[in-house]
Amino acid sequence: MADGLLSVIPKAAAAGGPGWLSDLRALAITHLEEQGFPGKKNERWRFTSVRDVVDTAFEPDPTTSAAFVDEALGDDGTWRVVLAGGRPLLGDAAPPDGVSVRSLADVLATDPDLLEGHLGAAVATEQFAALNGALFTDGVVVHVAKNADVATPVHLVHVATPGDAPRAVYPRVVLIAEPGSRATVVESFLTAPGGSARHLTNTVAEVSVGANARVEHVRITDGAERSLQLAYLGARLDRDAFYGSRVVALGGALTRLELFVRFEGPGAEVELDGVYHVDDGDHVDHQLRVDHVAGRCTSHVRYRGLLDGRGHAVFNAMGIVHRDAAGSAAHQENRNLLLSDDATIDTKPHLEIDCDDVKASHGSTIGALDAGQLFYLRSRAIPEREARDILTFAFVREILDRIGHASLVARTSEAILARLPHGEALREGLSS
Amino acid sequence: MLKIENLHVRVDGKAILKGLDLELEQGQVHAIMGPNGSGKSTLSYVLAGRDGYEVTEGSITYDGVDLLALEPEQRAAKGVFLAFQYPVEIPGVSNVYFLKAAVNAVRRERGEKELDAIEFMRFAREKAKVVQLDPALMKRAVNSGFSGGEKKRNEIFQMAALEPRLAILDETDSGLDIDALRIVSEGVNALRSPERAMLVITHYQRLLDYIVPDRVHVLVDGKIVHSGDKTLASELEERGYAELGG
Numbered sequence: 130m131a132d133g134l135l136s137v138i139p140k141a142a143a144a145g146g147p148g149w150l151s152d153l154r155a156l157a158i159t160h161l162e163e164q165g166f167p168g169k170k171n172e173r174w175r176f177t178s179v180r181d182v183v184d185t186a187f188e189p190d191p192t193t194s195a196a197f198v199d200e201a202l203g204d205d206g207t208w209r210v211v212l213a214g215g216r217p218l219l220g221d222a223a224p225p226d227g228v229s230v231r232s233l234a235d236v237l238a239t240d241p242d243l244l245e246g247h248l249g250a251a252v253a254t255e256q257f258a259a260l261n262g263a264l265f266t267d268g269v270v271v272h273v274a275k276n277a278d279v280a281t282p283v284h285l286v287h288v289a290t291p292g293d294a295p296r297a298v299y300p301r302v303v304l305i306a307e308p309g310s311r312a313t314v315v316e317s318f319l320t321a322p323g324g325s326a327r328h329l330t331n332t333v334a335e336v337s338v339g340a341n342a343r344v345e346h347v348r349i350t351d352g353a354e355r356s357l358q359l360a361y362l363g364a365r366l367d368r369d370a371f372y373g374s375r376v377v378a379l380g381g382a383l384t385r386l387e388l389f390v391r392f393e394g395p396g397a398e399v400e401l402d403g404v405y406h407v408d409d410g411d412h413v414d415h416q417l418r419v420d421h422v423a424g425r426c427t428s429h430v431r432y433r434g435l436l437d438g439r440g441h442a443v444f445n446a447m448g449i450v451h452r453d454a455a456g457s458a459a460h461q462e463n464r465n466l467l468l469s470d471d472a473t474i475d476t477k478p479h480l481e482i483d484c485d486d487v488k489a490s491h492g493s494t495i496g497a498l499d500a501g502q503l504f505y506l507r508s509r510a511i512p513e514r515e516a517r518d519i520l521t522f523a524f525v526r527e528i529l530d531r532i533g534h535a536s537l538v539a540r541t542s543e544a545i546l547a548r549l550p551h552g553e554a555l556r557e558g559l560s561s
Numbered sequence: 562m563l564k565i566e567n568l569h570v571r572v573d574g575k576a577i578l579k580g581l582d583l584e585l586e587q588g589q590v591h592a593i594m595g596p597n598g599s600g601k602s603t604l605s606y607v608l609a610g611r612d613g614y615e616v617t618e619g620s621i622t623y624d625g626v627d628l629l630a631l632e633p634e635q636r637a638a639k640g641v642f643l644a645f646q647y648p649v650e651i652p653g654v655s656n657v658y659f660l661k662a663a664v665n666a667v668r669r670e671r672g673e674k675e676l677d678a679i680e681f682m683r684f685a686r687e688k689a690k691v692v693q694l695d696p697a698l699m700k701r702a703v704n705s706g707f708s709g710g711e712k713k714r715n716e717i718f719q720m721a722a723l724e725p726r727l728a729i730l731d732e733t734d735s736g737l738d739i740d741a742l743r744i745v746s747e748g749v750n751a752l753r754s755p756e757r758a759m760l761v762i763t764h765y766q767r768l769l770d771y772i773v774p775d776r777v778h779v780l781v782d783g784k785i786v787h788s789g790d791k792t793l794a795s796e797l798e799e800r801g802y803a804e805l806g807g
């Protein structure tokens with residue numbers, strides 16, 4: 130272990146910053162030292178092994194540019210910031226009106242008070258959130274002004290550039306939406322062409338949605354064979370706030386997202402939507418937790434998975450309705466389409482309810498393509514392989530459509546079609 | 562055009578069709594009537610090529626080829642069309658997209674140029690008139706949340722678009738109100754042509770007052786027990802199936 134991931138911890142303790150930040154780091158380090166990294170006995174890690182990751186000595190990713198991004202993403206109508214080597218490449222272009230986008234290192238140096246109560250607030254005991262807490266040096270702060278209505282999405286593009294030896298980045302994102310504001314933030318995780326060694330992206334994003342604010346948060350991970358993604362995303366909502374999380378996770382050697390939401394004021398609502406696809410060599414794990422602390426809040430969890438080849442997906446959602454959270458509604462649904470006999474899914478949505486006045490539902494399904502639908506399409510002359518892809522795509526389409534922003538719906542749709550055996554044939558037709 | 566000889570079919574190990582013979586000439590319309598569970602839909606599925614229907618004896622020849630050797634999509638591409646008794650809902654797939662894929666698959670088979678999005682919309686709007694299909698239904702997901710009558714109209718709309726040579730209409734009249742029945746029947750009649758044969762499955766003479774058949778067959782317990790001209794339908798309605806043997 131001393132040679133692996135933890136070997137870098139002592140250095141972290143020396144990092145500077147305001148007093149509350151030092152306390153936070155110290156807490157993270159203590160937590161890591163006491164708990165170590167999770168093994169199979171940890172319920173939330175039963176189906177995902179990180180032994181490999183933990184035993185690897187990652188070097189910092191020294192990359193400072195990512196020229197391929199503009200070509201890869203084209204003009205998608207978003208305002209983009211690329212993070213290379215975990216640091217934002219902020220140019221001179223001003224962000225959309227009503228929002229400021231700055232480097233975290235910069236804010237910590239010049240305006241640390243803005244972050245107090247936001248940075249570190251959502252991260253409790255998850256080990257990889259603690260790892261990021263111990264090691265982050267930079268990242269992005271997105272601050273949406275009170276009552277601002279920001280139409281153009283702010284797009285953070287995290288680029289992993291693998292080298293010849295294992296590399297890692299630990300960027301942290303802080304998103305503060307002041308009361309009454311509206312904004313869309315997109316995070317894309319891309320892997321640059323580069324060396325053959327593995328690359329770890331260990332992110333924490335902390336989202337604070339102020340009273341009556343509305344945040345759409347899209348998260349798209351294009352997994353790669355060499356890419357390890359261990360992410361924590363914590364969102365806290367004040368009264369009457371709305372948070373829409375739209376997650377698209379397309380494969381990757383290890384792609385894990387811990388998404389924790391906490392209702393801190395009454396009358397708020399979250400939609401946690403997700404689509405994942407796994408094929409040979411992919412492992413995608415989603416761990417969700419929604420804490421209904423305040424009453425009259427509504428949570429909808431809707432995840433759909435496509436499971437192909439020898440892919441492995443894990444889905445675990447926990448909805449907790451606390452004693453005083455009367456009038457809560459908590460719904461969880463996870464549906465999986467099994468496209469191959471060799472794919473695996475471990476799914477477990479569940480609820481813990483300590484309150485009487487609650488509307489709740491949860492369920493998961495794992496099924497194959499519907500034979501009746503398949504026959505119907507074929508009886509209309511559509512070849513079987515095309516019919517399969519049409520139905521496979523249809524299974525996730527409804528969730529993709531809720532991403533809302535047309536260029537992002539198109540990008541994620543195309544990325545999924547590209548992963549289907551005969552998706553090419555469908556592409557042209559989708560525009561009609 | 563279609564010749565069914567001594568057809569025996571099992572479903573889940575149970576014998577459903579037990580020696581069915583039927584011959585249909587180009588340009589003809591034949592009706593099949595018969596009690597619930599006698600095997601009418603089974604016959605229609607076997608013709609369209611659905612999995613799970615085991616042909617244990619007999620043969621089906623369509624335009625001189627062994628129909629049973631073809632995949633469902635090949636049969637459809639060669640002009641076999643089944644209007645389903647229970648059309649299938651497909652959430653997430655728009656009716657327009659679905660039908661465009663279908664029409665172009667058939668056009669490919671016929672060696673015709675595929676229609677692009679604009680050409681197809683023009684084409685589809687024309688075809689929708691045949692059954693007065695509400696244009697809003699074209700944008701919706703296939704049959705998803707359609708009323709019973711809307712689903713049946715959508716079937717005949719598809720038939721109009723795919724221009725089949727052999728159409729099997731399985732209880733297309735059930736679920737239609739009186740006006741819809743007239744509209745859909747007129748649509749079907751408009752599609753009658755010397756090149757096209759139809760097999761119309763129904764329980765009601767009313768449909769056959771609109772779509773006047775050349776022959777009427779009575780299917781009881783997996784076999785055709787009686788055949789006659791169009792007057793057989795009204796006879797059946799008066800006297801029931803029992804007297805005709807079975």
Ligand SMILES: Nc1ncnc2c1ncn2[C@@H]1O[C@H](COP(=O)(O)OP(=O)(O)OP(=O)(O)O)[C@@H](O)[C@H]1O
Pocket residue numbers: 572573575577595596597598599600601602603604646
């Ligand atoms: N999968 C199956 N397993 C066992 N029996 C089946 C199966 N599918 C159909 N059957 C049986 O086959 C028989 C014929 O069914 P079919 O649907 O062909 O009848 P039908 O003549 O179309 O009846 P209806 O007038 O009610 O539409 C019925 O007894 C039905 O229960």
Ligand SMILES: [Mg+2]
Pocket residue numbers: 601602603646731732
């Ligand atoms: Mg039937």
